[in-house]
Amino acid sequence: MDASGDRDGAGGAARAATTTPPGEETPLPEAVPRLPGTVSRRGLLLGGGAVLAAPWLAGCAAEAAGPRPDVSTLVGAITSEQDLIATYEAAKAAAGSLAGRLDPVLEHHRRHLAVLKRHYVPGSGRRAHEGGAIPPPHAAQLPEGPTEILTALRLAEDRAAAARRADAAKAPPGLAQLLASIGACEAGHAETVRAHPPADPAKSPAQAIQTALAAEHAAVYGYGVLGARLRGTLQEVAKTYWDAHRAQRDKLVSILSVQPVAAAAGYRLPVKVTNARSAARLAAALEDDLVPAYVGLAGASAPDLRVFAADSAERSMARSAKWRSSAGVGAPSEAFPGLPSADLSPRPEPGE
Numbered sequence: 312m313d314a315s316g317d318r319d320g321a322g323g324a325a326r327a328a329t330t331t332p333p334g335e336e337t338p339l340p341e342a343v344p345r346l347p348g349t350v351s352r353r354g355l356l357l358g359g360g361a362v363l364a365a366p367w368l369a370g371c372a373a374e375a376a377g378p379r380p381d382v383s384t385l386v387g388a389i390t391s392e393q394d395l396i397a398t399y400e401a402a403k404a405a406a407g408s409l410a411g412r413l414d415p416v417l418e419h420h421r422r423h424l425a426v427l428k429r430h431y432v433p434g435s436g437r438r439a440h441e442g443g444a445i446p447p448p449h450a451a452q453l454p455e456g457p458t459e460i461l462t463a464l465r466l467a468e469d470r471a472a473a474a475r476r477a478d479a480a481k482a483p484p485g486l487a488q489l490l491a492s493i494g495a496c497e498a499g500h501a502e503t504v505r506a507h508p509p510a511d512p513a514k515s516p517a518q519a520i521q522t523a524l525a526a527e528h529a530a531v532y533g534y535g536v537l538g539a540r541l542r543g544t545l546q547e548v549a550k551t552y553w554d555a556h557r558a559q560r561d562k563l564v565s566i567l568s569v570q571p572v573a574a575a576a577g578y579r580l581p582v583k584v585t586n587a588r589s590a591a592r593l594a595a596a597l598e599d600d601l602v603p604a605y606v607g608l609a610g611a612s613a614p615d616l617r618v619f620a621a622d623s624a625e626r627s628m629a630r631s632a633k634w635r636s637s638a639g640v641g642a643p644s645e646a647f648p649g650l651p652s653a654d655l656s657p658r659p660e661p662g663e
Contacts, residue, residue, distance in 0.1 A: 397450035419646035468501035491609035491621035492650035498625035528574035537590035591638035598631035606649030
């Protein structure tokens with residue numbers, strides 16, 4: 312499986328790339344395309360600064376006319392994080408030997424909860440009914456034995472990631488980005504890929520789709536390079552993921568209403584591949600680099616496109632976690648993968 316084997320889409324686009332005059336050397340482009348602006352600090356409640364926000368989303372008067380769905384969505388996400396924190400603390404109490412493994416994940420959930428609470432602004436006065444009470448934390452009942460506890464925690468992470476993906480469909484575009492980032496983190500915790508088809512997104516001429524497409528072009532190229540250094544089961548896994556990225560690339564092309572960005576003839580990859588371990592590290596890096604593109608796309612105005620983006624971010628983060636395990640390197644340190652730190656704080660809305 313080499314980079315030249317992809318002749319049905321990316322290869323053809325690569326041939327169309329700009330050529331270099333004789334005697335000059337063209338530096339390879341970065342494998343990680345620069346992302347367009349994601350939501351600016353607190354478009355996270357009402358879609359301000361969203362990638363594909365429709366004009367009617369921006370009006371304060373329209374927002375004031377009815378209940379804010381973001382509040383109930385935040386209540387559900389806050390409740391989920393509180394319960395996961397309580398469950399992890401119970402797991403540590405039941406199996407102290409797991410503490411070193413669970414502490415980094417627990418810290419991520421605490422950071423998720425802190426940021427979600429920062430964005431939770433329930434109604435007051437005539438709108439006090441919109442908030443809804445946040446229930447107290449509830450730890451899930453855990454089985455006995457470290458192995459069984461880890462299995463239960465992985466299932467809990469899997470369910471939480473699925474819930475955040477569903478939330479992305481009904482949340483305003485900006486908030487959907489935060490939820491997609493949290494869901495991607497939880498999918499990485501679970502270290503598993505969900506066996507369900509992503510939603511079929513609507514056509515949209517978004518720059519965010521072009522960014523995701525450029526990242527997929529780089530992933531297709533990178534998997535072609537690393538696959539040659541793998542053998543046996545890992546090579547089959549790489550081939551499966553290579554095919555998945557080619558299919559994802561073609562999906563993104565199909566939903567664009569403008570000329571799709573072309574693949575480059577080659578990319579400067581973040582890891583030099585010399586053996587199976589470095590190949591796994593490169594695969595993890597390629598998957599990590601896709602997450603910001605899809606979290607950015609989660610700010611789209613169309614609910615089905617937000618679900619597609621959140622699902623794609625989760626899949627990439629889960630694959631990254633698997634490759635990191637194969638390479639013997641630590642889990643990702645980011646609690647909010649793909650989300651700029653500036654977008655973690657709410658931005659005051661006019662009149663607040």
